[in-house]
Amino acid sequence: MSLKRFFLIFLVLTLVVFLGGIWYGLRKKGFFSEILGYVFSPLWKSGSFLGWELKSFYRDYLALVELKRENEKLKEEILKLRSELNLYREREALYQELERFYKISPFLSYPKVGARIILKPMDPFLGVIFIDKGSQDGILPQMPILSSAGEKGLTLVGQVVEVYRNWSKAILITDPSFAVDVVVQRTRDRGILKGKAEPLCNLEYLPLYSQVQPKDLIVTSGQDALFPPGLMVGEVVSVSREETQGLFKKAEVKPWVDLHNLGIVFVLIKTPEISF
Amino acid sequence: MGIKFSFYVLLPLLLWLFFIKILEGTLFSFYLGDPFLALALVILSFKIFSFWVFLSLFFLGVFKGILLIGEIFWGVIFVLLGLAWEKFEKYFKLEGFKLKLILWSISIFLITLVNLFFFIYRLKIKINLELISSLILKFLVYFGLTYGWTLLLYLVIIKFSKLSYDKVE
Numbered sequence: 201m202s203l204k205r206f207f208l209i210f211l212v213l214t215l216v217v218f219l220g221g222i223w224y225g226l227r228k229k230g231f232f233s234e235i236l237g238y239v240f241s242p243l244w245k246s247g248s249f250l251g252w253e254l255k256s257f258y259r260d261y262l263a264l265v266e267l268k269r270e271n272e273k274l275k276e277e278i279l280k281l282r283s284e285l286n287l288y289r290e291r292e293a294l295y296q297e298l299e300r301f302y303k304i305s306p307f308l309s310y311p312k313v314g315a316r317i318i319l320k321p322m323d324p325f326l327g328v329i330f331i332d333k334g335s336q337d338g339i340l341p342q343m344p345i346l347s348s349a350g351e352k353g354l355t356l357v358g359q360v361v362e363v364y365r366n367w368s369k370a371i372l373i374t375d376p377s378f379a380v381d382v383v384v385q386r387t388r389d390r391g392i393l394k395g396k397a398e399p400l401c402n403l404e405y406l407p408l409y410s411q412v413q414p415k416d417l418i419v420t421s422g423q424d425a426l427f428p429p430g431l432m433v434g435e436v437v438s439v440s441r442e443e444t445q446g447l448f449k450k451a452e453v454k455p456w457v458d459l460h461n462l463g464i465v466f467v468l469i470k471t472p473e474i475s476f
Numbered sequence: 477m478g479i480k481f482s483f484y485v486l487l488p489l490l491l492w493l494f495f496i497k498i499l500e501g502t503l504f505s506f507y508l509g510d511p512f513l514a515l516a517l518v519i520l521s522f523k524i525f526s527f528w529v530f531l532s533l534f535f536l537g538v539f540k541g542i543l544l545i546g547e548i549f550w551g552v553i554f555v556l557l558g559l560a561w562e563k564f565e566k567y568f569k570l571e572g573f574k575l576k577l578i579l580w581s582i583s584i585f586l587i588t589l590v591n592l593f594f595f596i597y598r599l600k601i602k603i604n605l606e607l608i609s610s611l612i613l614k615f616l617v618y619f620g621l622t623y624g625w626t627l628l629l630y631l632v633i634i635k636f637s638k639l640s641y642d643k644v645e
Contacts, residue, residue, distance in 0.1 A: 213555060232551075233542050248502050321500065322500050324507055329501075398610060
Protein backbone atom coordinates (compact mmCIF):
# COMPACT_ATOMS: atom_id res chain seq x y z
CA MET A 201 0.00 0.00 0.00
CA SER A 202 1.36 3.39 -0.91
CA LEU A 203 1.96 5.92 1.81
CA LYS A 204 -0.52 8.26 0.14
CA ARG A 205 -3.31 5.67 0.23
CA PHE A 206 -2.54 4.71 3.83
CA PHE A 207 -2.57 8.37 4.80
CA LEU A 208 -5.91 8.84 2.99
CA ILE A 209 -7.57 5.90 4.79
CA PHE A 210 -6.11 7.07 8.10
CA LEU A 211 -7.43 10.59 7.45
CA VAL A 212 -10.91 9.34 6.54
CA LEU A 213 -11.03 7.08 9.61
CA THR A 214 -9.90 9.90 11.89
CA LEU A 215 -12.51 12.18 10.36
CA VAL A 216 -15.27 9.57 10.79
CA VAL A 217 -14.29 8.93 14.42
CA PHE A 218 -14.02 12.67 15.12
CA LEU A 219 -17.38 13.52 13.52
CA GLY A 220 -19.01 10.47 15.09
CA GLY A 221 -17.65 11.52 18.48
CA ILE A 222 -18.97 15.07 18.07
CA TRP A 223 -22.36 13.75 16.97
CA TYR A 224 -22.52 11.37 19.96
CA GLY A 225 -21.33 14.09 22.34
CA LEU A 226 -23.98 16.53 21.16
CA ARG A 227 -26.94 14.21 20.67
CA LYS A 228 -26.09 11.16 22.83
CA LYS A 229 -26.85 8.83 19.95
CA GLY A 230 -24.97 7.21 17.10
CA PHE A 231 -25.03 8.86 13.66
CA PHE A 232 -25.40 5.60 11.71
CA SER A 233 -27.88 4.18 14.22
CA GLU A 234 -29.99 7.29 13.67
CA ILE A 235 -30.15 6.84 9.89
CA LEU A 236 -30.02 3.05 9.53
CA GLY A 237 -32.23 2.55 12.58
CA TYR A 238 -34.92 4.70 10.98
CA VAL A 239 -34.77 2.55 7.85
CA PHE A 240 -34.50 -0.80 9.58
CA SER A 241 -36.80 -0.35 12.61
CA PRO A 242 -39.90 -1.54 10.62
CA LEU A 243 -37.87 -4.61 9.59
CA TRP A 244 -36.90 -5.26 13.21
CA LYS A 245 -40.53 -4.95 14.24
CA SER A 246 -41.77 -7.30 11.54
CA GLY A 247 -38.89 -9.71 12.13
CA SER A 248 -39.58 -9.78 15.83
CA PHE A 249 -43.31 -10.26 15.18
CA LEU A 250 -42.56 -13.09 12.75
CA GLY A 251 -40.23 -14.69 15.28
CA TRP A 252 -42.85 -14.64 18.01
CA GLU A 253 -45.55 -15.90 15.63
CA LEU A 254 -43.38 -18.78 14.40
CA LYS A 255 -42.52 -19.64 17.97
CA SER A 256 -46.15 -19.65 19.08
CA PHE A 257 -47.13 -21.51 15.91
CA TYR A 258 -44.59 -24.19 16.68
CA ARG A 259 -45.65 -24.33 20.31
CA ASP A 260 -49.39 -24.33 19.64
CA TYR A 261 -49.84 -26.27 16.41
CA LEU A 262 -46.98 -28.41 15.23
CA ALA A 263 -47.09 -30.62 18.29
CA LEU A 264 -50.79 -31.17 17.73
CA VAL A 265 -50.73 -31.84 14.00
CA GLU A 266 -49.56 -35.44 14.27
CA LEU A 267 -52.18 -36.27 16.86
CA LYS A 268 -55.10 -35.09 14.78
CA ARG A 269 -55.18 -36.87 11.45
CA GLU A 270 -58.74 -38.23 11.63
CA ASN A 271 -60.55 -35.60 9.70
CA GLU A 272 -58.79 -33.14 7.44
CA LYS A 273 -61.73 -30.85 7.18
CA LEU A 274 -62.27 -30.88 10.89
CA LYS A 275 -58.61 -30.28 11.46
CA GLU A 276 -58.64 -27.29 9.18
CA GLU A 277 -61.62 -25.97 11.06
CA ILE A 278 -59.89 -26.59 14.36
CA LEU A 279 -56.74 -24.91 13.13
CA LYS A 280 -58.70 -21.94 11.96
CA LEU A 281 -60.48 -21.68 15.28
CA ARG A 282 -57.26 -22.21 17.16
CA SER A 283 -55.64 -19.52 15.09
CA GLU A 284 -58.37 -17.13 16.11
CA LEU A 285 -58.15 -18.37 19.68
CA ASN A 286 -54.42 -17.84 19.66
CA LEU A 287 -54.94 -14.30 18.52
CA TYR A 288 -57.39 -13.71 21.35
CA ARG A 289 -55.06 -15.41 23.80
CA GLU A 290 -52.26 -13.12 22.72
CA ARG A 291 -54.54 -10.14 23.23
CA GLU A 292 -55.71 -11.53 26.56
CA ALA A 293 -52.12 -12.03 27.67
CA LEU A 294 -51.26 -8.50 26.64
CA TYR A 295 -54.35 -7.17 28.40
CA GLN A 296 -53.59 -9.15 31.57
CA GLU A 297 -50.01 -7.95 31.48
CA LEU A 298 -51.13 -4.35 31.21
CA GLU A 299 -53.84 -4.82 33.86
CA ARG A 300 -51.43 -6.45 36.26
CA PHE A 301 -48.86 -3.77 35.67
CA TYR A 302 -51.24 -0.91 36.26
CA LYS A 303 -52.82 -2.65 39.26
CA ILE A 304 -49.54 -3.14 41.04
CA SER A 305 -47.94 0.11 40.03
CA PRO A 306 -50.15 2.86 41.50
CA PHE A 307 -47.44 3.79 43.99
CA LEU A 308 -45.26 4.81 41.08
CA SER A 309 -46.45 8.30 40.38
CA TYR A 310 -44.45 8.59 37.17
CA PRO A 311 -46.13 8.13 33.81
CA LYS A 312 -45.32 4.87 32.04
CA VAL A 313 -45.04 3.98 28.40
CA GLY A 314 -45.68 0.39 27.32
CA ALA A 315 -43.24 -0.84 24.68
CA ARG A 316 -42.65 -3.99 22.69
CA ILE A 317 -39.19 -5.46 22.38
CA ILE A 318 -38.42 -5.38 18.66
CA LEU A 319 -34.93 -6.79 18.74
CA LYS A 320 -32.96 -8.86 21.22
CA PRO A 321 -29.43 -9.22 19.88
CA MET A 322 -27.91 -12.16 21.72
CA ASP A 323 -24.30 -11.49 22.54
CA PRO A 324 -22.05 -13.29 25.01
CA PHE A 325 -20.44 -10.03 26.12
CA LEU A 326 -23.43 -7.64 26.34
CA GLY A 327 -27.09 -7.39 27.33
CA VAL A 328 -28.95 -5.10 24.94
CA ILE A 329 -32.56 -4.84 23.75
CA PHE A 330 -34.32 -2.55 21.25
CA ILE A 331 -37.80 -1.25 22.04
CA ASP A 332 -40.37 0.25 19.68
CA LYS A 333 -40.75 3.57 21.51
CA GLY A 334 -38.47 6.57 21.09
CA SER A 335 -38.16 10.30 21.54
CA GLN A 336 -41.58 10.93 19.94
CA ASP A 337 -43.09 9.02 22.92
CA GLY A 338 -41.22 11.12 25.47
CA ILE A 339 -38.44 8.64 26.19
CA LEU A 340 -35.04 9.96 27.26
CA PRO A 341 -31.72 8.25 28.04
CA GLN A 342 -31.31 6.80 31.57
CA MET A 343 -35.01 6.14 32.06
CA PRO A 344 -35.72 2.87 33.92
CA ILE A 345 -37.34 -0.07 32.14
CA LEU A 346 -39.69 -2.28 34.12
CA SER A 347 -41.76 -5.39 33.70
CA SER A 348 -44.31 -7.20 35.85
CA ALA A 349 -43.10 -10.48 37.32
CA GLY A 350 -46.43 -12.27 37.76
CA GLU A 351 -48.06 -11.41 41.07
CA LYS A 352 -44.71 -10.73 42.69
CA GLY A 353 -44.53 -7.07 41.74
CA LEU A 354 -42.70 -4.76 39.44
CA THR A 355 -39.30 -5.88 38.49
CA LEU A 356 -36.42 -3.92 37.04
CA VAL A 357 -35.41 -4.89 33.50
CA GLY A 358 -32.77 -2.30 32.62
CA GLN A 359 -32.18 1.25 31.53
CA VAL A 360 -32.53 3.23 28.30
CA VAL A 361 -29.14 4.22 26.84
CA GLU A 362 -29.78 5.60 23.35
CA VAL A 363 -33.01 7.18 22.11
CA TYR A 364 -33.97 7.63 18.45
CA ARG A 365 -37.16 8.98 16.93
CA ASN A 366 -39.23 5.78 16.92
CA TRP A 367 -37.05 3.27 18.74
CA SER A 368 -34.60 3.09 21.62
CA LYS A 369 -31.70 0.97 22.75
CA ALA A 370 -31.56 -0.22 26.35
CA ILE A 371 -29.15 -2.21 28.48
CA LEU A 372 -30.44 -5.06 30.62
CA ILE A 373 -29.55 -5.50 34.28
CA THR A 374 -27.18 -8.28 33.22
CA ASP A 375 -25.13 -5.94 31.00
CA PRO A 376 -21.56 -5.42 32.30
CA SER A 377 -21.99 -1.63 32.42
CA PHE A 378 -25.22 -1.72 34.43
CA ALA A 379 -25.26 -0.78 38.13
CA VAL A 380 -28.06 0.07 40.56
CA ASP A 381 -28.19 1.00 44.25
CA VAL A 382 -30.20 -1.71 46.02
CA VAL A 383 -31.25 -2.77 49.48
CA VAL A 384 -31.81 -6.22 50.97
CA GLN A 385 -35.50 -6.16 51.89
CA ARG A 386 -35.21 -8.19 55.11
CA THR A 387 -32.04 -6.75 56.63
CA ARG A 388 -32.14 -3.25 55.02
CA ASP A 389 -28.45 -3.51 54.06
CA ARG A 390 -27.48 -1.44 51.07
CA GLY A 391 -25.26 -2.54 48.22
CA ILE A 392 -24.56 -2.03 44.54
CA LEU A 393 -25.92 -4.55 42.06
CA LYS A 394 -23.84 -4.94 38.90
CA GLY A 395 -24.28 -7.00 35.76
CA LYS A 396 -21.57 -9.21 34.26
CA ALA A 397 -23.15 -10.62 31.06
CA GLU A 398 -24.13 -13.76 32.96
CA PRO A 399 -27.52 -15.04 34.17
CA LEU A 400 -26.61 -13.94 37.73
CA CYS A 401 -25.64 -10.42 38.86
CA ASN A 402 -23.13 -9.42 41.54
CA LEU A 403 -24.24 -7.59 44.68
CA GLU A 404 -21.24 -5.76 46.09
CA TYR A 405 -20.32 -3.50 49.04
CA LEU A 406 -22.64 -5.20 51.53
CA PRO A 407 -21.52 -4.44 55.12
CA LEU A 408 -19.46 -7.18 56.75
CA TYR A 409 -21.99 -7.48 59.60
CA SER A 410 -24.85 -8.00 57.15
CA GLN A 411 -27.05 -11.03 57.90
CA VAL A 412 -28.02 -11.44 54.25
CA GLN A 413 -28.91 -15.02 53.31
CA PRO A 414 -29.83 -16.93 50.17
CA LYS A 415 -33.47 -16.31 49.10
CA ASP A 416 -33.47 -12.78 50.54
CA LEU A 417 -35.24 -10.34 48.25
CA ILE A 418 -33.37 -7.43 46.68
CA VAL A 419 -35.20 -4.19 45.85
CA THR A 420 -34.04 -0.82 44.55
CA SER A 421 -33.16 1.70 47.27
CA GLY A 422 -33.88 4.86 45.26
CA GLN A 423 -30.64 6.38 46.56
CA ASP A 424 -29.00 6.57 43.14
CA ALA A 425 -31.57 9.12 41.91
CA LEU A 426 -32.08 7.02 38.77
CA PHE A 427 -34.46 4.29 39.85
CA PRO A 428 -37.48 4.72 42.16
CA PRO A 429 -37.34 2.82 45.47
CA GLY A 430 -39.09 -0.51 46.02
CA LEU A 431 -38.70 -2.08 42.59
CA MET A 432 -38.06 -5.81 42.78
CA VAL A 433 -34.71 -6.81 41.34
CA GLY A 434 -34.12 -10.43 42.29
CA GLU A 435 -33.24 -12.84 45.05
CA VAL A 436 -29.95 -13.77 46.65
CA VAL A 437 -28.47 -17.07 45.51
CA SER A 438 -25.18 -17.15 47.43
CA VAL A 439 -23.23 -14.97 49.86
CA SER A 440 -19.45 -14.72 50.30
CA ARG A 441 -16.80 -12.38 51.65
CA GLU A 442 -14.96 -10.01 49.30
CA GLU A 443 -11.55 -11.51 48.58
CA THR A 444 -9.66 -8.25 48.18
CA GLN A 445 -11.71 -5.91 50.34
CA GLY A 446 -12.22 -7.62 53.69
CA LEU A 447 -14.61 -4.89 54.86
CA PHE A 448 -17.44 -6.02 52.63
CA LYS A 449 -19.55 -9.02 51.78
CA LYS A 450 -20.75 -9.84 48.32
CA ALA A 451 -23.61 -11.91 46.98
CA GLU A 452 -24.87 -13.35 43.74
CA VAL A 453 -28.39 -12.35 42.76
CA LYS A 454 -30.76 -14.06 40.34
CA PRO A 455 -32.85 -11.41 38.56
CA TRP A 456 -36.58 -11.95 38.72
CA VAL A 457 -37.18 -10.86 35.19
CA ASP A 458 -37.31 -13.67 32.64
CA LEU A 459 -35.10 -12.06 30.02
CA HIS A 460 -35.59 -14.84 27.47
CA ASN A 461 -39.38 -14.66 27.33
CA LEU A 462 -39.65 -10.92 27.76
CA GLY A 463 -41.89 -9.38 25.09
CA ILE A 464 -43.43 -6.27 26.64
CA VAL A 465 -41.77 -3.75 28.93
CA PHE A 466 -42.69 -0.42 30.49
CA VAL A 467 -40.54 2.66 30.39
CA LEU A 468 -40.90 4.88 33.42
CA ILE A 469 -40.94 8.51 32.29
CA LYS A 470 -38.57 9.56 35.02
CA THR A 471 -35.46 11.65 34.57
CA PRO A 472 -32.56 11.38 37.04
CA GLU A 473 -33.12 13.38 40.23
CA ILE A 474 -29.70 14.78 40.91
CA SER A 475 -29.56 16.84 44.10
CA PHE A 476 -26.50 18.58 45.47
CA MET B 477 -15.11 -6.77 -6.48
CA GLY B 478 -17.15 -3.82 -7.63
CA ILE B 479 -20.61 -2.37 -7.27
CA LYS B 480 -22.15 -5.25 -9.24
CA PHE B 481 -20.72 -7.88 -6.89
CA SER B 482 -21.70 -5.82 -3.84
CA PHE B 483 -25.23 -5.37 -5.15
CA TYR B 484 -25.92 -8.92 -6.33
CA VAL B 485 -24.01 -10.99 -3.80
CA LEU B 486 -23.07 -9.02 -0.70
CA LEU B 487 -26.25 -7.04 -0.19
CA PRO B 488 -28.66 -10.03 -0.32
CA LEU B 489 -26.31 -11.94 1.99
CA LEU B 490 -26.11 -9.01 4.37
CA LEU B 491 -29.91 -8.67 4.49
CA TRP B 492 -30.23 -12.41 5.03
CA LEU B 493 -27.72 -12.28 7.91
CA PHE B 494 -29.43 -9.22 9.35
CA PHE B 495 -32.74 -11.08 9.29
CA ILE B 496 -31.20 -14.07 11.06
CA LYS B 497 -29.83 -11.73 13.73
CA ILE B 498 -33.33 -10.24 14.15
CA LEU B 499 -34.86 -13.70 14.65
CA GLU B 500 -32.00 -14.77 16.92
CA GLY B 501 -33.45 -13.29 20.10
CA THR B 502 -37.13 -14.09 19.56
CA LEU B 503 -37.20 -17.37 17.69
CA PHE B 504 -33.97 -19.13 18.63
CA SER B 505 -33.26 -17.51 22.01
CA PHE B 506 -29.59 -18.36 21.85
CA TYR B 507 -26.43 -16.83 20.43
CA LEU B 508 -25.78 -17.73 16.80
CA GLY B 509 -22.31 -16.26 16.33
CA ASP B 510 -21.02 -13.21 14.50
CA PRO B 511 -22.01 -13.47 10.81
CA PHE B 512 -20.93 -9.87 10.06
CA LEU B 513 -17.33 -10.64 10.96
CA ALA B 514 -17.61 -13.88 8.98
CA LEU B 515 -18.79 -12.01 5.88
CA ALA B 516 -15.98 -9.47 6.30
CA LEU B 517 -13.41 -12.29 6.40
CA VAL B 518 -14.91 -13.94 3.33
CA ILE B 519 -14.70 -10.64 1.42
CA LEU B 520 -11.06 -10.28 2.46
CA SER B 521 -10.31 -13.84 1.32
CA PHE B 522 -10.68 -12.72 -2.31
CA LYS B 523 -7.57 -10.57 -1.96
CA ILE B 524 -9.10 -7.49 -3.54
CA PHE B 525 -8.47 -4.42 -1.48
CA SER B 526 -10.39 -1.77 -3.35
CA PHE B 527 -12.27 1.25 -2.10
CA TRP B 528 -15.54 -0.76 -2.23
CA VAL B 529 -14.07 -3.50 -0.08
CA PHE B 530 -13.02 -1.05 2.62
CA LEU B 531 -16.40 0.68 2.44
CA SER B 532 -18.16 -2.71 2.74
CA LEU B 533 -15.95 -3.59 5.71
CA PHE B 534 -16.74 -0.29 7.40
CA PHE B 535 -20.49 -0.80 6.98
CA LEU B 536 -20.32 -4.42 8.11
CA GLY B 537 -18.64 -3.14 11.28
CA VAL B 538 -21.29 -0.44 11.63
CA PHE B 539 -24.04 -3.07 11.29
CA LYS B 540 -22.42 -5.15 14.00
CA GLY B 541 -22.08 -2.05 16.17
CA ILE B 542 -25.68 -0.91 15.66
CA LEU B 543 -26.96 -4.24 16.96
CA LEU B 544 -24.69 -3.94 19.97
CA ILE B 545 -22.91 -0.81 21.21
CA GLY B 546 -20.20 1.25 19.48
CA GLU B 547 -21.11 1.47 15.78
CA ILE B 548 -18.13 3.58 14.63
CA PHE B 549 -15.77 1.66 16.90
CA TRP B 550 -16.61 -1.59 15.12
CA GLY B 551 -16.56 0.11 11.69
CA VAL B 552 -12.99 1.27 12.35
CA ILE B 553 -11.95 -2.13 13.76
CA PHE B 554 -13.17 -3.87 10.60
CA VAL B 555 -11.30 -1.40 8.34
CA LEU B 556 -8.14 -1.95 10.42
CA LEU B 557 -8.61 -5.69 9.95
CA GLY B 558 -8.80 -5.08 6.19
CA LEU B 559 -5.59 -3.05 6.29
CA ALA B 560 -3.87 -5.85 8.23
CA TRP B 561 -4.95 -8.39 5.58
CA GLU B 562 -3.67 -6.11 2.82
CA LYS B 563 -0.34 -5.79 4.57
CA PHE B 564 -0.17 -9.55 5.04
CA GLU B 565 -1.00 -10.16 1.37
CA LYS B 566 1.82 -7.84 0.34
CA TYR B 567 4.48 -9.75 2.27
CA PHE B 568 3.32 -13.37 2.36
CA LYS B 569 0.98 -13.83 -0.65
CA LEU B 570 -2.39 -15.34 0.17
CA GLU B 571 -2.17 -18.64 -1.62
CA GLY B 572 -4.12 -21.80 -0.89
CA PHE B 573 -7.14 -22.62 1.20
CA LYS B 574 -5.10 -23.76 4.19
CA LEU B 575 -3.53 -20.35 4.62
CA LYS B 576 -6.96 -18.76 4.45
CA LEU B 577 -8.18 -21.06 7.21
CA ILE B 578 -5.21 -20.02 9.36
CA LEU B 579 -5.78 -16.33 8.62
CA TRP B 580 -9.48 -16.64 9.48
CA SER B 581 -8.50 -18.23 12.81
CA ILE B 582 -6.04 -15.44 13.60
CA SER B 583 -8.55 -12.73 12.60
CA ILE B 584 -11.42 -14.22 14.63
CA PHE B 585 -9.04 -14.67 17.55
CA LEU B 586 -7.99 -11.01 17.36
CA ILE B 587 -11.57 -9.73 17.05
CA THR B 588 -12.59 -11.95 19.98
CA LEU B 589 -9.79 -10.32 21.96
CA VAL B 590 -11.17 -6.88 21.01
CA ASN B 591 -14.61 -8.07 22.15
CA LEU B 592 -13.06 -9.20 25.40
CA PHE B 593 -11.23 -5.91 26.00
CA PHE B 594 -14.45 -4.01 25.24
CA PHE B 595 -16.26 -6.24 27.74
CA ILE B 596 -13.61 -5.73 30.44
CA TYR B 597 -13.57 -1.96 29.78
CA ARG B 598 -17.34 -1.82 30.42
CA LEU B 599 -17.27 -4.28 33.32
CA LYS B 600 -17.76 -2.78 36.76
CA ILE B 601 -16.96 -5.82 38.89
CA LYS B 602 -13.65 -7.36 39.82
CA ILE B 603 -12.46 -10.24 37.68
CA ASN B 604 -12.20 -13.53 39.53
CA LEU B 605 -11.48 -17.11 38.53
CA GLU B 606 -15.14 -17.90 37.97
CA LEU B 607 -15.54 -14.99 35.55
CA ILE B 608 -12.35 -15.94 33.72
CA SER B 609 -13.57 -19.52 33.20
CA SER B 610 -16.89 -18.19 31.92
CA LEU B 611 -15.04 -15.82 29.55
CA ILE B 612 -12.93 -18.67 28.19
CA LEU B 613 -16.11 -20.61 27.46
CA LYS B 614 -17.69 -17.58 25.75
CA PHE B 615 -14.47 -17.04 23.83
CA LEU B 616 -14.65 -20.60 22.48
CA VAL B 617 -18.34 -20.32 21.60
CA TYR B 618 -17.79 -17.02 19.77
CA PHE B 619 -14.74 -18.39 17.97
CA GLY B 620 -16.37 -21.67 16.94
CA LEU B 621 -19.66 -20.21 15.73
CA THR B 622 -18.02 -17.37 13.81
CA TYR B 623 -15.58 -19.78 12.21
CA GLY B 624 -18.54 -21.93 11.14
CA TRP B 625 -20.26 -18.90 9.63
CA THR B 626 -17.08 -17.98 7.74
CA LEU B 627 -16.82 -21.42 6.16
CA LEU B 628 -20.52 -21.46 5.29
CA LEU B 629 -20.52 -17.98 3.74
CA TYR B 630 -17.34 -18.71 1.81
CA LEU B 631 -18.93 -21.81 0.28
CA VAL B 632 -22.16 -19.90 -0.43
CA ILE B 633 -20.32 -17.08 -2.21
CA ILE B 634 -18.16 -19.49 -4.19
CA LYS B 635 -21.20 -21.52 -5.20
CA PHE B 636 -23.61 -18.75 -6.08
CA SER B 637 -21.30 -16.26 -7.67
CA LYS B 638 -19.49 -18.95 -9.69
CA LEU B 639 -16.13 -17.69 -8.53
CA SER B 640 -12.94 -19.66 -8.46
CA TYR B 641 -11.19 -19.94 -5.11
CA ASP B 642 -8.89 -17.07 -5.84
CA LYS B 643 -10.58 -15.03 -8.53
CA VAL B 644 -13.46 -12.65 -8.54
CA GLU B 645 -14.98 -11.46 -11.76
